[in-house]
Amino acid sequence: MLPVFALVGRPNVGKSTLFNRLTRTRDALVADVPGLTRDRQYGIGRVGPGPYVVVDTGGISGGEGIEALSEQQVRIAITEADHLLFLVDTRDGTTPADLEIAAQLRRTGKPVTLVANKVDHLDWTLAAGELHQLGLGDPQPIAALQGRGVSALISGIFATLPAGEEAACAETEEATTEAVRVAVVGRPNAGKSTLINRLLGEERVVVYDSPGTTRDSIEIPFAVGERQYRLIDTAGMRRRARISEAIEHFSVIKTLQAIEACHVAILVLDAHAGIGEQDATLAAHLIDSGRALVMAVNKWDGLTPDARSALKIAIERRLPFLDFAEQHRISALHGSGVGLLLEAADRAYASAMRTLPTPLLTRLLEDAVGEHAPPLVRGRRIKLRYAHQGGRNPPIIVIHGNQTEALPDSYQRYLIKRLREALRLQGTPLRLELKSGT
Numbered sequence: 001m002l003p004v005f006a007l008v009g010r011p012n013v014g015k016s017t018l019f020n021r022l023t024r025t026r027d028a029l030v031a032d033v034p035g036l037t038r039d040r041q042y043g044i045g046r047v048g049p050g051p052y053v054v055v056d057t058g059g060i061s062g063g064e065g066i067e068a069l070s071e072q073q074v075r076i077a078i079t080e081a082d083h084l085l086f087l088v089d090t091r092d093g094t095t096p097a098d099l100e101i102a103a104q105l106r107r108t109g110k111p112v113t114l115v116a117n118k119v120d121h122l123d124w125t126l127a128a129g130e131l132h133q134l135g136l137g138d139p140q141p142i143a144a145l146q147g148r149g150v151s152a153l154i155s156g157i158f159a160t161l162p163a164g165e166e167a168a169c170a171e172t173e174e175a176t177t178e179a180v181r182v183a184v185v186g187r188p189n190a191g192k193s194t195l196i197n198r199l200l201g202e203e204r205v206v207v208y209d210s211p212g213t214t215r216d217s218i219e220i221p222f223a224v225g226e227r228q229y230r231l232i233d234t235a236g237m238r239r240r241a242r243i244s245e246a247i248e249h250f251s252v253i254k255t256l257q258a259i260e261a262c263h264v265a266i267l268v269l270d271a272h273a274g275i276g277e278q279d280a281t282l283a284a285h286l287i288d289s290g291r292a293l294v295m296a297v298n299k300w301d302g303l304t305p306d307a308r309s310a311l312k313i314a315i316e317r318r319l320p321f322l323d324f325a326e327q328h329r330i331s332a333l334h335g336s337g338v339g340l341l342l343e344a345a346d347r348a349y350a351s352a353m354r355t356l357p358t359p360l361l362t363r364l365l366e367d368a369v370g371e372h373a374p375p376l377v378r379g380r381r382i383k384l385r386y387a388h389q390g391g392r393n394p395p396i397i398v399i400h401g402n403q404t405e406a407l408p409d410s411y412q413r414y415l416i417k418r419l420r421e422a423l424r425l426q427g428t429p430l431r432l433e434l435k436s437g438t
């Protein structure tokens with residue numbers, strides 16, 4: 001499971017600026033998806049040795065210092081974090097609120113890195129001396145706005161993580177061929193536990209039920225005939241045994257870790273409750289992750305025809321960017337439709353892992369360009385010359401040409417749609433990487 005870094009500190013010290021720095025690195029790779037609202041609080045960081053989960057605790061609180069810390073959400077984030085990044089505004093020196101926050105953070109017993117932000121335009125040696133008063137050791141200077149020192153900061157933290165963390169990360173990058181790792185995600189009450197119990201029902205063979213290897217995440221290996229799977233369970237989910245009455249808080253962090261660790265995600269939607277903000281946010285995380293995806297529209301039982309059509313419209317309207325995923329209407333409670341989910345997950349994974357030959361991709365690119373040419377930029381037409389595969393899960397298609405940096409998002413979406421259809425990719429996002437040269 002990915003390590004979790006929480007950003008804490010007074011309002012205005014630069015937490016969200018740093019959060020954006022750490023989480024937005026892949027924008028160049030992903031064409032802007034219209035209608036997608038990104039989570040401003042949780043993200044996957046990829047600057048530095050990454051990946052890791054970043055939590056901006058500042059988004060939650062309007063309060064100052066101690067008030068902010070006492071808020072439940074902040075406390076949960078701190079509890080779930082492996083490492084705390086305490087940001088201060090170096091231009092302000094050490095304020096009483098900073099001293100209070102520092103005292104509270106020391107009490108958590110978690111490793112804390114003191115991050116001295118906004119070191120642009122000031123005398124660092126003078127400022128650093130004062131920050132030692134916080135009793136958190138040497139401050140790490142950064143300028144989040146300019147990105148200075150940010151990568152070094154993260155590398156330094158990775159160096160302090162217990163052994164195994166980086167290995168665990170490396171492992172998730174490497175697709176193992178023998179078992180498909182499936183994560184079941186969805187908002188609270190959508191029916192995840194019920195679905196997991198169904199998936200692991202009697203007709204399946206649960207190979208063994210191992211306790212969590214890394215922290216509190218659990219992978220449950222099971223098999224359907226010859227096919228091997230690993231179900232990524234998070235501690236918040238109840239398995240096999242009866243669903244606990246205990247109400248688990250919805251952990252975005254655990255969900256993000258599960259998404260990163262899986263090959264294919266099954267997004268469970270609650271047909272009775274409709275499509276809400278949490279579903280849209282989760283969907284945005286899924287898009288950012290690039291994972292193969294199956295949508296399970298759960299609780300399809302007992303829906304009136306009107307409710308069914310309203311739901312279809314709501315999914316199209318609120319989650320249009322997930323239209324690459326197969327949609328299955330299921331009842332986890334009664335079992336209808338559940339049997340088809342794993343087959344859909346297999347198809348999605350197979351699509352995500354396909355090898356796409358260069359001649360085929362280049363021919364498809366030529367066809368697409370022939371049918372609908374890219375626009376002119378400063379009087380010259382953007383040229384797209386050839387394409388090859390740059391990665392799998394998700395498939396990345398690298399396109400070489402001239403002035404490709406000016407290729408509009410709408411044209412990129414057109415190419416993605418054309419390529420997806422022609423390649424019959426199902427259940428996986430497709431990414432373009434544009435290269436310009438001569």
Ligand code: GDP
Binds near residue numbers: 012017145
């Ligand atoms: P938050 O409330 O802690 O999330 O703080 P923000 O990220 O919203 O930043 C508060 C202000 O500080 C914004 O105007 C930022 O542009 C500015 N800021 C953030 N980082 C830096 C930096 O490294 N240098 C300078 N000069 N300003 C910064």
Ligand code: GDP
Binds near residue numbers: 187193237333
């Ligand atoms: P989780 O929080 O996502 O793990 O959701 P649970 O699996 O605990 O389910 C929440 C509630 O929805 C429980 O009362 C389930 O019995 C109910 N539920 C789950 N699946 C279905 C379904 O397919 N149909 C109906 N009618 N109820 C369901």
